Amino acid sequence: MTPELDARPKLAPGCRMNEPTASPSHGKKTQQPRVLLMPERALRLNGPSLEIVSRCDGQHTVRQIITELQKLYAKAEPERVEKDILGYLGLLYEQRALDFE
Amino acid sequence: MSATIPQPLALVAEITHRCPLHCVYCSNPLELAHRDGELSTEIWVRALREAAELGVLQADFTGGEPLARNDLAELVRAARSAGLYASLITSGLPLDEKRLEELVCAGLDHLQLSFQGAREQSANEFAGAKAHAHKLRVAAWVKQHRIGLTLNFVIHRQNLDQLEEMLALTEEIGPGRVEFAHVQYYGWAFANRERLLPMREQLDRSLEILKTAQERLRGRIRVEYVVPDYYARYPKACMGGWGRKVMLITPRGDVLPCHAAQVIPGMAFENVREGSLRQIWEESDAFREFRGEDWMPEPCRSCERRAQDFGGCRCQAFLLAGNAAATDPVCSLSPQRHKVDAILSQVNGGVPTPAATRSDWLYRPNPA
Numbered sequence: 001m002t003p004e005l006d007a008r009p010k011l012a013p014g015c016r017m018n019e020p021t022a023s024p025s026h027g028k029k030t031q032q033p034r035v036l037l038m039p040e041r042a043l044r045l046n047g048p049s050l051e052i053v054s055r056c057d058g059q060h061t062v063r064q065i066i067t068e069l070q071k072l073y074a075k076a077e078p079e080r081v082e083k084d085i086l087g088y089l090g091l092l093y094e095q096r097a098l099d100f101e
Numbered sequence: 102m103s104a105t106i107p108q109p110l111a112l113v114a115e116i117t118h119r120c121p122l123h124c125v126y127c128s129n130p131l132e133l134a135h136r137d138g139e140l141s142t143e144i145w146v147r148a149l150r151e152a153a154e155l156g157v158l159q160a161d162f163t164g165g166e167p168l169a170r171n172d173l174a175e176l177v178r179a180a181r182s183a184g185l186y187a188s189l190i191t192s193g194l195p196l197d198e199k200r201l202e203e204l205v206c207a208g209l210d211h212l213q214l215s216f217q218g219a220r221e222q223s224a225n226e227f228a229g230a231k232a233h234a235h236k237l238r239v240a241a242w243v244k245q246h247r248i249g250l251t252l253n254f255v256i257h258r259q260n261l262d263q264l265e266e267m268l269a270l271t272e273e274i275g276p277g278r279v280e281f282a283h284v285q286y287y288g289w290a291f292a293n294r295e296r297l298l299p300m301r302e303q304l305d306r307s308l309e310i311l312k313t314a315q316e317r318l319r320g321r322i323r324v325e326y327v328v329p330d331y332y333a334r335y336p337k338a339c340m341g342g343w344g345r346k347v348m349l350i351t352p353r354g355d356v357l358p359c360h361a362a363q364v365i366p367g368m369a370f371e372n373v374r375e376g377s378l379r380q381i382w383e384e385s386d387a388f389r390e391f392r393g394e395d396w397m398p399e400p401c402r403s404c405e406r407r408a409q410d411f412g413g414c415r416c417q418a419f420l421l422a423g424n425a426a427a428t429d430p431v432c433s434l435s436p437q438r439h440k441v442d443a444i445l446s447q448v449n450g451g452v453p454t455p456a457a458t459r460s461d462w463l464y465r466p467n468p469a
Contacts, residue, residue, distance in 0.1 A: 001320055012249075012277055013246075013247045013248055013249050013250070013277060014210055014211040014248055014249015014250070014277055016186075016210065018158065018184060018186070019184055032156075032184070035158060037158060037159065037186040037210070038211075038249065039188065039211045039213070039249045039251050039277065039278050040159075040188075040251070040278075042158050042159065042186075093320055094319055094320050095323060096277045096278060096320070096321075096322070096323045
Protein backbone atom coordinates (compact mmCIF):
# COMPACT_ATOMS: atom_id res chain seq x y z
CA MET A 1 0.00 0.00 0.00
CA THR A 2 1.44 3.39 -1.02
CA PRO A 3 -0.05 6.41 0.76
CA GLU A 4 -1.50 9.35 -1.18
CA LEU A 5 0.64 12.47 -0.99
CA ASP A 6 -2.30 14.64 0.10
CA ALA A 7 -3.46 12.28 2.86
CA ARG A 8 -2.88 13.26 6.48
CA PRO A 9 -1.58 10.31 8.52
CA LYS A 10 -2.68 10.08 12.11
CA LEU A 11 -1.85 7.43 14.72
CA ALA A 12 -4.68 4.91 14.95
CA PRO A 13 -6.73 4.49 18.15
CA GLY A 14 -4.65 2.66 20.75
CA CYS A 15 -1.36 3.83 19.22
CA ARG A 16 0.82 6.56 20.69
CA MET A 17 4.41 7.47 21.35
CA ASN A 18 5.70 7.13 24.89
CA GLU A 19 6.43 10.34 26.77
CA PRO A 20 9.93 11.73 26.32
CA THR A 21 10.45 11.83 30.09
CA ALA A 22 13.56 10.69 31.84
CA SER A 23 12.82 8.05 34.42
CA PRO A 24 14.77 7.64 37.62
CA SER A 25 16.70 4.40 37.70
CA HIS A 26 19.11 3.34 40.43
CA GLY A 27 18.98 6.88 41.69
CA LYS A 28 20.26 8.39 38.45
CA LYS A 29 18.30 9.63 35.49
CA THR A 30 18.29 7.44 32.43
CA GLN A 31 16.58 8.42 29.22
CA GLN A 32 13.95 5.92 28.15
CA PRO A 33 14.15 5.09 24.44
CA ARG A 34 11.32 6.54 22.34
CA VAL A 35 8.87 3.93 21.13
CA LEU A 36 5.57 3.72 19.32
CA LEU A 37 3.24 1.90 21.68
CA MET A 38 0.37 -0.14 20.29
CA PRO A 39 -1.75 -3.07 21.37
CA GLU A 40 0.54 -5.92 22.40
CA ARG A 41 3.64 -4.42 20.85
CA ALA A 42 6.06 -1.55 20.79
CA LEU A 43 8.16 -0.29 17.91
CA ARG A 44 11.52 1.30 18.67
CA LEU A 45 11.85 4.76 17.10
CA ASN A 46 15.25 6.07 16.14
CA GLY A 47 16.28 9.21 14.20
CA PRO A 48 14.23 9.20 10.97
CA SER A 49 11.37 6.96 12.22
CA LEU A 50 10.96 9.24 15.25
CA GLU A 51 10.84 12.29 12.95
CA ILE A 52 8.19 10.62 10.77
CA VAL A 53 5.96 9.28 13.53
CA SER A 54 5.98 12.54 15.47
CA ARG A 55 4.54 14.21 12.35
CA CYS A 56 1.71 11.68 12.03
CA ASP A 57 -0.65 14.05 13.82
CA GLY A 58 -3.51 14.41 11.38
CA GLN A 59 -2.17 17.88 10.47
CA HIS A 60 0.83 17.17 8.24
CA THR A 61 0.18 15.76 4.79
CA VAL A 62 2.44 13.00 3.50
CA ARG A 63 3.89 15.56 1.10
CA GLN A 64 4.75 17.92 3.98
CA ILE A 65 6.40 15.15 5.95
CA ILE A 66 8.54 14.31 2.93
CA THR A 67 9.54 17.95 2.37
CA GLU A 68 10.43 18.47 6.01
CA LEU A 69 12.52 15.31 6.21
CA GLN A 70 14.29 16.10 2.96
CA LYS A 71 15.43 19.36 4.62
CA LEU A 72 16.34 17.59 7.84
CA TYR A 73 18.37 14.95 6.02
CA ALA A 74 19.75 17.27 3.36
CA LYS A 75 22.73 15.02 2.70
CA ALA A 76 20.53 12.12 1.64
CA GLU A 77 19.14 11.81 -1.88
CA PRO A 78 15.64 13.40 -1.88
CA GLU A 79 14.14 10.54 -3.95
CA ARG A 80 15.52 8.05 -1.48
CA VAL A 81 14.03 9.96 1.47
CA GLU A 82 10.64 10.03 -0.26
CA LYS A 83 10.74 6.32 -1.05
CA ASP A 84 11.74 5.39 2.51
CA ILE A 85 8.99 7.53 4.03
CA LEU A 86 6.30 6.09 1.77
CA GLY A 87 7.52 2.58 2.57
CA TYR A 88 7.55 3.20 6.30
CA LEU A 89 4.10 4.80 6.33
CA GLY A 90 2.75 1.88 4.31
CA LEU A 91 4.21 -0.53 6.83
CA LEU A 92 2.66 1.31 9.78
CA TYR A 93 -0.66 1.35 7.96
CA GLU A 94 -0.58 -2.40 7.42
CA GLN A 95 0.11 -2.90 11.12
CA ARG A 96 -2.98 -0.79 11.88
CA ALA A 97 -0.86 1.86 13.54
CA LEU A 98 -1.99 4.64 11.15
CA ASP A 99 -5.16 6.08 9.71
CA PHE A 100 -5.12 8.43 6.73
CA GLU A 101 -7.47 11.38 6.89
CA MET B 102 26.56 -8.83 35.79
CA SER B 103 23.35 -6.84 35.55
CA ALA B 104 24.20 -6.07 31.91
CA THR B 105 23.31 -9.66 31.05
CA ILE B 106 19.90 -9.48 32.72
CA PRO B 107 17.26 -8.67 30.13
CA GLN B 108 14.90 -5.76 30.56
CA PRO B 109 11.23 -6.66 30.99
CA LEU B 110 8.82 -5.07 28.50
CA ALA B 111 5.43 -6.00 29.87
CA LEU B 112 3.82 -6.36 33.25
CA VAL B 113 0.82 -8.65 33.46
CA ALA B 114 -1.15 -7.29 36.39
CA GLU B 115 -3.49 -10.08 37.43
CA ILE B 116 -5.33 -7.87 39.88
CA THR B 117 -8.07 -10.29 40.95
CA HIS B 118 -9.29 -13.82 40.38
CA ARG B 119 -12.91 -12.81 40.92
CA CYS B 120 -14.87 -13.20 37.71
CA PRO B 121 -18.52 -13.41 36.67
CA LEU B 122 -17.55 -15.90 33.94
CA HIS B 123 -16.72 -19.54 34.57
CA CYS B 124 -14.86 -20.36 31.34
CA VAL B 125 -13.94 -23.99 30.94
CA TYR B 126 -10.48 -23.03 29.63
CA CYS B 127 -9.63 -20.28 32.10
CA SER B 128 -5.86 -19.80 32.40
CA ASN B 129 -6.05 -19.03 36.11
CA PRO B 130 -4.66 -21.65 38.49
CA LEU B 131 -7.04 -24.23 39.94
CA GLU B 132 -6.43 -22.69 43.33
CA LEU B 133 -7.94 -19.22 43.03
CA ALA B 134 -7.09 -16.23 45.22
CA HIS B 135 -9.83 -14.85 47.43
CA ARG B 136 -10.79 -11.21 47.70
CA ASP B 137 -9.37 -10.69 51.17
CA GLY B 138 -5.93 -11.82 50.02
CA GLU B 139 -5.75 -9.28 47.18
CA LEU B 140 -3.09 -6.57 47.10
CA SER B 141 -4.06 -3.06 48.17
CA THR B 142 -4.29 -0.15 45.75
CA GLU B 143 -1.15 1.37 47.27
CA ILE B 144 0.98 -1.70 46.59
CA TRP B 145 -0.25 -1.93 43.01
CA VAL B 146 0.55 1.75 42.47
CA ARG B 147 4.07 1.19 43.78
CA ALA B 148 4.49 -1.95 41.65
CA LEU B 149 3.43 -0.09 38.50
CA ARG B 150 5.95 2.67 39.20
CA GLU B 151 8.72 0.16 39.89
CA ALA B 152 7.86 -1.73 36.71
CA ALA B 153 8.22 1.46 34.66
CA GLU B 154 11.57 2.15 36.32
CA LEU B 155 12.72 -1.32 35.31
CA GLY B 156 11.98 -0.51 31.67
CA VAL B 157 8.51 -2.03 31.34
CA LEU B 158 6.50 -0.27 28.61
CA GLN B 159 3.08 -1.87 28.92
CA ALA B 160 0.79 -2.86 31.76
CA ASP B 161 -1.91 -5.41 31.00
CA PHE B 162 -4.67 -5.37 33.59
CA THR B 163 -6.20 -8.81 33.69
CA GLY B 164 -7.70 -11.30 36.09
CA GLY B 165 -10.15 -12.90 36.69
CA GLU B 166 -12.19 -9.96 35.65
CA PRO B 167 -10.21 -6.80 36.43
CA LEU B 168 -13.43 -4.76 36.54
CA ALA B 169 -14.29 -6.67 39.72
CA ARG B 170 -11.93 -4.26 41.48
CA ASN B 171 -13.42 -0.85 42.19
CA ASP B 172 -10.02 0.84 42.04
CA LEU B 173 -9.32 -0.13 38.43
CA ALA B 174 -9.54 3.45 37.12
CA GLU B 175 -7.10 4.52 39.82
CA LEU B 176 -4.68 1.79 38.77
CA VAL B 177 -5.00 2.79 35.10
CA ARG B 178 -4.23 6.39 36.08
CA ALA B 179 -1.22 5.21 38.08
CA ALA B 180 0.03 3.19 35.11
CA ARG B 181 -0.28 6.19 32.82
CA SER B 182 1.43 8.57 35.20
CA ALA B 183 4.29 6.06 35.52
CA GLY B 184 4.60 6.31 31.73
CA LEU B 185 3.09 2.90 30.92
CA TYR B 186 0.72 1.92 28.14
CA ALA B 187 -2.46 0.70 29.84
CA SER B 188 -4.40 -2.27 28.47
CA LEU B 189 -7.53 -3.81 29.94
CA ILE B 190 -8.17 -7.48 29.24
CA THR B 191 -11.82 -8.04 30.04
CA SER B 192 -14.92 -10.14 29.59
CA GLY B 193 -16.80 -6.83 29.32
CA LEU B 194 -19.47 -8.22 31.55
CA PRO B 195 -19.49 -5.75 34.44
CA LEU B 196 -18.92 -2.78 32.11
CA ASP B 197 -21.42 -0.01 31.46
CA GLU B 198 -21.02 3.21 29.50
CA LYS B 199 -20.27 5.31 32.55
CA ARG B 200 -17.51 3.04 33.84
CA LEU B 201 -15.98 2.84 30.40
CA GLU B 202 -15.86 6.61 30.19
CA GLU B 203 -14.23 6.75 33.60
CA LEU B 204 -11.53 4.34 32.41
CA VAL B 205 -10.93 6.25 29.19
CA CYS B 206 -10.60 9.49 31.17
CA ALA B 207 -8.10 7.74 33.44
CA GLY B 208 -5.97 7.12 30.35
CA LEU B 209 -6.87 3.62 29.20
CA ASP B 210 -5.05 3.02 25.90
CA HIS B 211 -6.52 -0.28 24.79
CA LEU B 212 -9.27 -2.70 25.65
CA GLN B 213 -9.22 -6.37 24.77
CA LEU B 214 -12.63 -7.95 24.80
CA SER B 215 -12.94 -11.72 25.03
CA PHE B 216 -15.47 -13.72 23.04
CA GLN B 217 -16.34 -17.36 23.57
CA GLY B 218 -17.67 -17.75 20.02
CA ALA B 219 -20.01 -16.20 17.48
CA ARG B 220 -23.22 -17.96 18.53
CA GLU B 221 -24.87 -16.80 21.68
CA GLN B 222 -25.99 -20.14 23.04
CA SER B 223 -22.71 -22.01 22.80
CA ALA B 224 -20.68 -18.96 23.84
CA ASN B 225 -22.73 -18.73 27.00
CA GLU B 226 -22.22 -22.42 27.58
CA PHE B 227 -18.41 -22.19 27.43
CA ALA B 228 -18.50 -19.12 29.68
CA GLY B 229 -20.97 -20.68 32.10
CA ALA B 230 -22.75 -17.31 32.08
CA LYS B 231 -25.06 -15.20 29.91
CA ALA B 232 -22.39 -12.93 28.58
CA HIS B 233 -22.43 -12.84 24.79
CA ALA B 234 -25.17 -10.25 24.17
CA HIS B 235 -23.61 -7.79 26.59
CA LYS B 236 -20.20 -8.13 24.93
CA LEU B 237 -21.73 -6.93 21.67
CA ARG B 238 -22.99 -3.81 23.44
CA VAL B 239 -19.59 -3.24 25.03
CA ALA B 240 -17.84 -3.46 21.66
CA ALA B 241 -20.14 -0.77 20.27
CA TRP B 242 -19.47 1.53 23.24
CA VAL B 243 -15.71 1.10 22.95
CA LYS B 244 -15.87 2.11 19.29
CA GLN B 245 -17.23 5.50 20.34
CA HIS B 246 -13.97 6.30 22.11
CA ARG B 247 -10.56 6.82 20.60
CA ILE B 248 -8.88 3.85 22.25
CA GLY B 249 -7.59 0.62 20.76
CA LEU B 250 -9.94 -2.34 20.57
CA THR B 251 -8.89 -5.97 20.22
CA LEU B 252 -11.37 -8.82 20.02
CA ASN B 253 -10.08 -12.07 21.42
CA PHE B 254 -11.84 -15.23 20.33
CA VAL B 255 -10.80 -18.29 22.28
CA ILE B 256 -11.03 -21.22 19.88
CA HIS B 257 -11.12 -24.97 20.43
CA ARG B 258 -12.66 -28.20 19.24
CA GLN B 259 -16.23 -27.20 20.14
CA ASN B 260 -16.30 -23.85 18.34
CA LEU B 261 -13.70 -24.03 15.56
CA ASP B 262 -16.48 -24.72 13.09
CA GLN B 263 -17.84 -21.22 13.81
CA LEU B 264 -14.66 -19.55 12.63
CA GLU B 265 -16.20 -17.91 9.53
CA GLU B 266 -19.01 -16.55 11.70
CA MET B 267 -16.46 -15.17 14.15
CA LEU B 268 -14.71 -13.42 11.27
CA ALA B 269 -18.02 -12.00 10.05
CA LEU B 270 -18.77 -10.72 13.55
CA THR B 271 -15.29 -9.20 13.70
CA GLU B 272 -15.83 -7.34 10.44
CA GLU B 273 -19.18 -6.11 11.66
CA ILE B 274 -17.63 -4.71 14.85
CA GLY B 275 -14.50 -3.42 13.12
CA PRO B 276 -11.77 -3.48 15.80
CA GLY B 277 -8.18 -2.55 14.99
CA ARG B 278 -7.05 -6.02 15.89
CA VAL B 279 -8.42 -9.51 16.44
CA GLU B 280 -6.77 -12.50 18.06
CA PHE B 281 -7.84 -16.05 17.47
CA ALA B 282 -6.36 -17.74 20.47
CA HIS B 283 -6.26 -21.49 20.50
CA VAL B 284 -6.77 -22.71 24.03
CA GLN B 285 -3.51 -23.34 25.81
CA TYR B 286 -3.54 -26.35 28.07
CA TYR B 287 -2.89 -25.07 31.57
CA GLY B 288 -5.13 -24.45 34.56
CA TRP B 289 -8.79 -25.17 33.84
CA ALA B 290 -8.12 -25.91 30.19
CA PHE B 291 -5.77 -28.74 31.18
CA ALA B 292 -8.58 -30.20 33.26
CA ASN B 293 -10.99 -30.00 30.27
CA ARG B 294 -8.43 -30.82 27.59
CA GLU B 295 -10.11 -33.92 26.22
CA ARG B 296 -13.12 -31.89 25.09
CA LEU B 297 -11.17 -28.84 23.92
CA LEU B 298 -8.28 -30.11 21.85
CA PRO B 299 -9.20 -29.74 18.15
CA MET B 300 -8.97 -32.52 15.60
CA ARG B 301 -6.26 -32.25 12.98
CA GLU B 302 -8.61 -31.70 10.02
CA GLN B 303 -10.47 -29.00 11.91
CA LEU B 304 -7.22 -27.32 12.74
CA ASP B 305 -5.82 -27.44 9.20
CA ARG B 306 -8.99 -25.94 7.82
CA SER B 307 -9.04 -23.20 10.46
CA LEU B 308 -5.47 -22.21 9.65
CA GLU B 309 -6.38 -21.86 5.97
CA ILE B 310 -9.36 -19.68 6.80
CA LEU B 311 -7.29 -17.49 9.10
CA LYS B 312 -4.48 -17.07 6.61
CA THR B 313 -6.93 -15.96 3.93
CA ALA B 314 -8.64 -13.56 6.33
CA GLN B 315 -5.30 -12.09 7.34
CA GLU B 316 -4.56 -11.21 3.72
CA ARG B 317 -8.04 -9.96 2.98
CA LEU B 318 -8.24 -7.69 6.02
CA ARG B 319 -4.68 -6.35 5.84
CA GLY B 320 -4.66 -2.62 6.63
CA ARG B 321 -8.17 -2.75 8.08
CA ILE B 322 -8.01 -5.28 10.91
CA ARG B 323 -4.84 -6.93 12.16
CA VAL B 324 -5.58 -10.65 12.37
CA GLU B 325 -3.35 -12.65 14.70
CA TYR B 326 -3.35 -16.32 15.61
CA VAL B 327 -1.04 -19.09 16.70
CA VAL B 328 -1.04 -22.82 16.07
CA PRO B 329 -1.95 -24.80 19.19
CA ASP B 330 1.38 -26.15 20.25
CA TYR B 331 0.41 -29.81 20.70
CA TYR B 332 0.17 -29.82 16.90
CA ALA B 333 3.29 -27.77 16.27
CA ARG B 334 6.63 -29.20 15.30
CA TYR B 335 8.57 -26.89 17.60
CA PRO B 336 7.50 -25.40 20.92
CA LYS B 337 6.31 -21.83 21.39
CA ALA B 338 8.74 -19.28 22.76
CA CYS B 339 6.72 -19.21 25.96
CA MET B 340 6.49 -15.63 27.32
CA GLY B 341 9.36 -14.77 24.98
CA GLY B 342 11.64 -16.77 27.26
CA TRP B 343 11.55 -17.26 31.03
CA GLY B 344 12.36 -14.04 32.88
CA ARG B 345 13.23 -12.34 29.64
CA LYS B 346 10.38 -10.02 28.63
CA VAL B 347 7.39 -10.41 30.88
CA MET B 348 6.60 -10.54 34.56
CA LEU B 349 3.27 -11.30 36.13
CA ILE B 350 1.96 -10.28 39.53
CA THR B 351 -0.81 -12.44 40.99
CA PRO B 352 -3.75 -11.01 42.97
CA ARG B 353 -1.88 -11.86 46.19
CA GLY B 354 1.34 -10.26 45.00
CA ASP B 355 3.48 -13.20 44.00
CA VAL B 356 5.74 -12.25 41.11
CA LEU B 357 5.88 -14.92 38.42
CA PRO B 358 7.58 -15.36 35.06
CA CYS B 359 4.28 -16.59 33.54
CA HIS B 360 0.62 -17.31 34.29
CA ALA B 361 1.05 -20.95 35.17
CA ALA B 362 4.41 -21.05 36.96
CA GLN B 363 2.88 -21.86 40.34
CA VAL B 364 2.10 -25.31 39.03
CA ILE B 365 5.81 -26.17 39.20
CA PRO B 366 6.47 -27.91 42.51
CA GLY B 367 9.24 -26.76 44.80
CA MET B 368 9.52 -23.32 43.26
CA ALA B 369 9.25 -20.38 45.65
CA PHE B 370 8.03 -17.04 44.32
CA GLU B 371 8.81 -13.76 46.00
CA ASN B 372 6.06 -11.34 46.84
CA VAL B 373 5.87 -7.70 45.84
CA ARG B 374 4.74 -6.84 49.38
CA GLU B 375 8.18 -7.79 50.62
CA GLY B 376 10.61 -6.83 47.91
CA SER B 377 11.13 -4.41 45.06
CA LEU B 378 10.30 -5.57 41.56
CA ARG B 379 13.87 -4.90 40.48
CA GLN B 380 15.30 -7.15 43.15
CA ILE B 381 12.76 -9.87 42.36
CA TRP B 382 13.30 -9.65 38.60
CA GLU B 383 17.07 -9.57 38.78
CA GLU B 384 17.90 -11.73 41.77
CA SER B 385 15.07 -14.02 42.85
CA ASP B 386 15.69 -17.74 42.50
CA ALA B 387 12.45 -18.25 40.58
CA PHE B 388 13.43 -15.84 37.80
CA ARG B 389 17.00 -17.11 37.65
CA GLU B 390 16.05 -20.78 37.61
CA PHE B 391 15.31 -21.00 33.86
CA ARG B 392 16.69 -17.70 32.59
CA GLY B 393 19.26 -18.00 29.84
CA GLU B 394 20.61 -21.34 28.67
CA ASP B 395 22.50 -22.86 31.59
CA TRP B 396 19.53 -24.96 32.75
CA MET B 397 18.96 -26.52 29.34
CA PRO B 398 19.22 -30.27 28.81
CA GLU B 399 19.92 -31.90 25.46
CA PRO B 400 18.55 -31.68 22.81
CA CYS B 401 17.98 -27.96 23.62
CA ARG B 402 21.53 -27.23 24.77
CA SER B 403 23.05 -27.80 21.35
CA CYS B 404 19.96 -26.95 19.31
CA GLU B 405 20.21 -24.09 16.84
CA ARG B 406 16.65 -23.05 17.71
CA ARG B 407 17.40 -22.53 21.41
CA ALA B 408 17.63 -18.74 21.05
CA GLN B 409 14.29 -18.73 19.22
CA ASP B 410 12.08 -20.88 21.42
CA PHE B 411 14.15 -21.01 24.65
CA GLY B 412 13.35 -24.69 25.10
CA GLY B 413 9.60 -24.02 25.06
CA CYS B 414 7.40 -23.88 28.11
CA ARG B 415 8.59 -24.95 31.57
CA CYS B 416 5.08 -25.45 32.91
CA GLN B 417 4.15 -27.64 29.99
CA ALA B 418 7.32 -29.68 30.51
CA PHE B 419 6.20 -30.27 34.06
CA LEU B 420 2.55 -30.99 33.16
CA LEU B 421 3.39 -33.45 30.39
CA ALA B 422 6.76 -34.90 31.35
CA GLY B 423 6.73 -34.40 35.11
CA ASN B 424 9.93 -32.36 34.93
CA ALA B 425 10.00 -28.58 34.55
CA ALA B 426 13.64 -28.71 33.39
CA ALA B 427 12.94 -31.06 30.48
CA THR B 428 12.70 -30.02 26.84
CA ASP B 429 9.08 -29.02 26.16
CA PRO B 430 7.49 -32.37 25.14
CA VAL B 431 5.61 -30.75 22.25
CA CYS B 432 8.98 -30.36 20.49
CA SER B 433 9.45 -32.99 17.79
CA LEU B 434 13.04 -33.35 19.02
CA SER B 435 11.99 -34.09 22.59
CA PRO B 436 12.50 -37.68 23.78
CA GLN B 437 9.05 -37.28 25.41
CA ARG B 438 7.18 -36.26 22.25
CA HIS B 439 5.45 -39.66 22.21
CA LYS B 440 3.37 -38.50 25.17
CA VAL B 441 1.91 -35.66 23.10
CA ASP B 442 1.43 -37.94 20.10
CA ALA B 443 -0.52 -40.36 22.28
CA ILE B 444 -2.87 -37.53 23.31
CA LEU B 445 -3.31 -36.48 19.69
CA SER B 446 -4.00 -39.97 18.42
CA GLN B 447 -6.67 -40.31 21.07
CA VAL B 448 -8.27 -37.09 19.83
CA ASN B 449 -7.97 -38.05 16.17
CA GLY B 450 -8.53 -41.76 16.61
CA GLY B 451 -11.59 -42.69 14.62
CA VAL B 452 -14.19 -42.66 17.37
CA PRO B 453 -15.94 -39.31 17.08
CA THR B 454 -16.45 -37.81 20.51
CA PRO B 455 -19.98 -36.58 21.09
CA ALA B 456 -20.47 -32.85 21.49
CA ALA B 457 -19.84 -31.90 25.08
CA THR B 458 -22.85 -31.10 27.19
CA ARG B 459 -22.99 -28.78 30.14
CA SER B 460 -22.49 -31.54 32.66
CA ASP B 461 -19.25 -32.66 30.97
CA TRP B 462 -17.39 -29.46 31.74
CA LEU B 463 -15.42 -28.58 34.78
CA TYR B 464 -16.41 -24.93 35.28
CA ARG B 465 -14.15 -22.46 37.00
CA PRO B 466 -15.83 -21.07 40.13
CA ASN B 467 -15.89 -17.45 41.27
CA PRO B 468 -13.74 -17.13 44.41
CA ALA B 469 -15.29 -15.33 47.36
